[in-house]
Amino acid sequence: MSTAALTWRQYRLERRMFWRNPSAAFFNFLLPLLFLALFGAVFSSDQKQLDVIVPGIAGMSVMSTTFSALAFNLTFLREAGILKRIRGTPLPGGAYLGGIALNAITNAVVQITLVVLAGRLFFGVHWPKEWPELALFIALGVACFASLGVAFSHLIPNFDSAPAYVNAVFLPVIFISGVFYDVSNTPVALKDVAEVLPLKHLIDGLSGAMVTGAGLGDNLTALAVVGAWALLGAVLAVRGFSWEGRRI
């Protein structure tokens, strides 16, 4: 079988296993909607705030479905010895990782769709204005956070510590990157940190495509920063990759 066909088969298997754990799948998709509902209720009188939150939570969804999920899952697969078992079969490594990545990307797309729908139906946010731009930023954001998630999994020593490691990155980053509020009001130091990281720029791009209608020309910096992190993530993901858990 070709590598493409094997990638597709692995993807189908990952999807099937994802839905085999329905409660996990349910909460996976519920979480961004829950955030949207909570913050939507808080800011329901202020359309400007709602216009910030919807692309913000879309950006958060990209990060949680790719970065957090991959860092978490790969740590588990490595520690359980499943990666090592796969490594002993003829399945090419690229086909296996491709299947896993496609699975994460599917979750990202589903979540963003839910967020856009909910924003339109319940919070009076308009339909996205620039569809191609939206697709471009989702694709780049997914590539960026997926590769960073794989790279980050190399730093996690074992599965027990995985939630702590993942949340130690995920929570501060969503906090300073303008998921829940307009970052122009935050302290300069935090803003500087957020400027260097990719999530704030991804949200800028999503916001431009979904809400303000700012063209790609206005978001070139965002494109460049997310693209640079995607490149760095890809290099680190490939170079440090290990198929075996550490022996402790």
Place this chain on the structure above:
Amino acid sequence: MIKGMATTQPAVEVRGLRKRYGDLDAVGGVDFRVEAGEVFGLLGPNGAGKTTTVEILEGYRSRSAGTVSVLGHDPERRERALRERVGIVLQSTGMYRQLTVCEALTHWSRLYPHPRDVDEVIELAGLAGSRDVRTRRLSGGQLRRLDFALALIGDPELVFLDEPTTGFDPAARRAAWDTIRSLAQLGKTILLTTHYLDEAQALADRVAIIKGGRIVAEGAPSELGTGGSRYRVAWREPDGTLVEHETDDPTTLLHDVTAAALARGEQLAELSVSRPSLEDVYLDLTADESEAATPTPAVPAP
């Protein structure tokens, strides 16, 4: 020509294999051959270098020195063509918890060019009663059977079994042995590591005893015990002292000793002739530093 050569080619050939971790030789110059169709046992205490050796052959680790050939390939190059012909049972590995036995084997079978029939493999591995059970509900013994089944699904020529029964109760061990014997009957070449002497004796056509990263003895289990072909003749003197003689010629010794005793009108109490068993050889060879983490001085193989 090439066909003729292929039939005489050993399944595994290892020469001067070394694996160095820092200053430590985990494997310190190992040579052995596994012929096609043979069950070869790598026997040794924990930490002897068995798993390191076998994981180099499986392509998981690189070697520091030496040459290694597995079905004519260098495993370090990790060619797909080799992995299609090899089945691996690792010492301990997990499995996707949400798949049934049948689903897991079906998915695995598509990775190989000429897989065996899924239901046939389920039967062979003794999993017929668990065909549609999710793997997270399987017992430890059943999971080990699934390991065998997954290693077998691609119809490999060569199967690596790394400590296949460690931690098993006696009944589960017997069942696993039966499965391994049926693999051998299918004509598979099997390289198994174990630290159980009886397992090597029960399953292997030939055994290499490895200790401190070196092979200290090699041969058929029945031959290994007779290294040096020494016989031990022992008896108890009338005054109660136990006398032991080692000899290559027990016939003459017995004749002399018994003739002398009869001439004196005495009986030789507890007279016995014995050959060292594989267990004696094994315990003797691996006696000191059975948990050896440090390289030991070279012990010449007999």
